[in-house]
Amino acid sequence: MIEIENLTKRYGARYAVRDLTFSVRPGRVTGFLGPNGAGKSTTMRAVLGLDLPTAGRVLVDGRPYAALERPLTHVGMLLDTGGVHPGRSARQHLRAVAAAGKLSERRVDEVLARVGLTDVSQDRVGGYSLGMRQRLGIATALLGDPGILMFDEPVNGLDPEGIRWIRDLMKGLAAEGRTVFVSSHLMSEMESTADHLVVIGRGRLIADLPARELIERYGGGFLSVRTDDPGRLITVLAAAGAQVAPEGPDTLRVVGMAGDAVARLAYQAGVLVLDVVRRATSLEDAYLQLTDAAVEYRGVGA
Structure with missing residues (x-):
């Protein structure tokens, strides 16, 4: 478990992270999202003791990272795939990491097989593609069989x-x-992978929610309602405060009202409802709405 408590990191007058508090719990994939410059990398580096907090603290299994005995058995991380000497083979690199971390050398073969690099394990890393280096970084993270895994853009370069x-x-x-x-800018992958999401912007916490709840709350989902009298139902639902628009000859798009409320109002008005389907929008839609005010670097279209 990772516990981040009132984390603040300041560089001169600029705050990279400010009073940030959240936990990353076991048994689920937690996605870590935010615009460029939001403070994600600073936060992950603080977990590993690479950036010392200006204030607050970060605990890994109840202790600061620096206080862990044999830290590679607690935390495996993929932060930078460029940190491997290009003249070394993947096997040589993993053996060196295992020796430094006092890990069993038999784990080298196990993780090479798990990431699919066994056949090229004797080749120099300098000849690897980006995707192969990414797999080697993941193998390195898995080497100590840790209880905590941290991945920064893990699908970068993968087919x-x-x-x-x-x-x-x-x-x-x-x-x-x-x-x-897991930190990533690929919303489609986070939507497919993450159970829980932590979103930050300008160094502050914006959201800490289950992924599905975040999408439903901020994604602008709607109801697709099929009826035998769309004109009458538009009038009824609009009078009750819903936003209603035609979506087809017998189908309405309804925002701001639950399905049971739609059915009840339709019944009271004598309108037959044939179908009500909840249409959830994407994580990308929810994320963009949630972080719009926190974007620091915004391009201008042609």
Whole structure:
């Protein structure tokens, strides 16, 4: 478990993170979202003791990272795939990490097989594609068989098969009871993978919710209502405060009203409702609405 309590990190007069509090719990994939410059990298580095807080604290399994014995058995991380000497092979790199972390060397073969690099494990990393280096970074994170996994943009450079593989891997690790903390800008992947979402902007917490609840609350979902008298139902629902618009010859798009309320009002008005379907919008829609005021770097269209 990761506990972040009133975390503040300041560089001169600029706050990278300000009074940030949330927990990353075991047994689920927690997505970490926010615009560029929101403070995600600073927060993840603070978890690993790479950035010292100006105020507040970060605990890993109840202790600061620096106080952990054999930290690689507690936390595995993928933060930067460029930190491997290009002249080394994947096997040499993993053996060196295992030796430094006092880990069993037999884990090297196990993680190479798990990430699909066994056949190229003797090749120099300098000749690896971006996706292969990403797999090596994930192998390094898994080396200590840790209870906590932290991934920063884990699907970067992976092909479709690789993306599905890392998605299934993260879900599988969470199902084993591990804590999985993932930062990404790919909303479609987060929607497919994350059980819970933490959203920050300008260094502050914006949302800390189950993924489905966040989408429903902020995504602007709507009801698709099919009826035998759309004109009459528009009048009835609009009078009750709903936003209603035609969506087809016998179908209405209804915002701001629950399905049971629509059915009750229709029944009272003598209008037959043939179907009511909840249409949820995407995580991308919810995220953009939620973070609009927190975007610092905004481009201008042509």
